[in-house]
Amino acid sequence: KKRLLETLKGKESITKAGRKVKLYANIGSISDLGSVLKNDAEGIGLFRSEFLYLGRNSLPTEEEQFEVYKRVVETMAGKKVIIRTMDIGADKQADYLNLEEEENPALGYRAIRICLDRPSLFKVQLRAILRASVYGNIGIMYPMVISEEEVDQIIEIVEEVKKELLDADIHIGEVEQGIMIETPAAVMISDKLAKKMDFFSIGTNDLTQYTLAIDRQNPKLDKIYKPHHDAILRMIQMVVDNAHREGCWVGICGELGADTSLTEKFVEMGVDELSVAPALVLTVRDVIRNLI
Ligand code: PEP
Ligand code: MG
Numbered sequence: 001k002k003r004l005l006e007t008l009k010g011k012e013s014i015t016k017a018g019r020k021v022k023l024y025a026n027i028g029s030i031s032d033l034g035s036v037l038k039n040d041a042e043g044i045g046l047f048r049s050e051f052l053y054l055g056r057n058s059l060p061t062e063e064e065q066f067e068v069y070k071r072v073v074e075t076m077a078g079k080k081v082i083i084r085t086m087d088i089g090a091d092k093q094a095d096y097l098n099l100e101e102e103e104n105p106a107l108g109y110r111a112i113r114i115c116l117d118r119p120s121l122f123k124v125q126l127r128a129i130l131r132a133s134v135y136g137n138i139g140i141m142y143p144m145v146i147s148e149e150e151v152d153q154i155i156e157i158v159e160e161v162k163k164e165l166l167d168a169d170i171h172i173g174e175v176e177q178g179i180m181i182e183t184p185a186a187v188m189i190s191d192k193l194a195k196k197m198d199f200f201s202i203g204t205n206d207l208t209q210y211t212l213a214i215d216r217q218n219p220k221l222d223k224i225y226k227p228h229h230d231a232i233l234r235m236i237q238m239v240v241d242n243a244h245r246e247g248c249w250v251g252i253c254g255e256l257g258a259d260t261s262l263t264e265k266f267v268e269m270g271v272d273e274l275s276v277a278p279a280l281v282l283t284v285r286d287v288i289r290n291l292i
Pocket of ligand 2: 143181203206207
């Protein structure tokens, strides 16, 4: 079986009827790039950039971040690299940010909420990403969005950063912008959010947690934590329909995207991209190529 998968390297992820699916990989750090190349992913659908912020005593500088992003996009040589802005808080803590302990961290001060509350911190990351965009094909993706207001604020800050860079004669490339759809609120207003963004990526790990009201980290609830729940599948269809009406493309970057029992359903639903663990890329490609 492994040898059969090897033969799929360099081949397209396309159904027998000719429907193409973008098959990307999820990464957490530069050390995952070897596996991305080895498994012939067509891009990076989720770079969990928060890992740059963890396990250290101070914020990563603009320069440190720039070097990492540049290295990733150069390695991918023109293929799409979607960088998720830092998703810190909840289970991922960085002491130097002095975040208070919270009763409900998953529902707390985290991700885009921190970035919009501390724009100076957010801007450093955006500068680094925008500077790296000259070296390849970058998408920026924002986590945990719940409202249009947040998206408007994000767009305003990004425009400010772009202007600051241009005023300083620092070059930037074209970037696509998108949000993670991982809250039920984002699903329900996806028609409106799609007007403001280029793409969506559905984070089924958190979307399941927030929709089913089940802590994704509580092993006692493993048995009822079901991303296959019809509520989630209906949400995915709703998001795809709303997005496509506005010319926005849709991927899935949560674990569910790699579930081959659902690949056919995702293709039928119109999902444009699946981003999976690097080691699963060829397995999913095999399934796609065998679909009618
Ligand atoms: C998700 O929530 O599905 C997701 C892809 O993001 P993370 O697992 O990093 O929260
Ligand atoms: Mg998430």
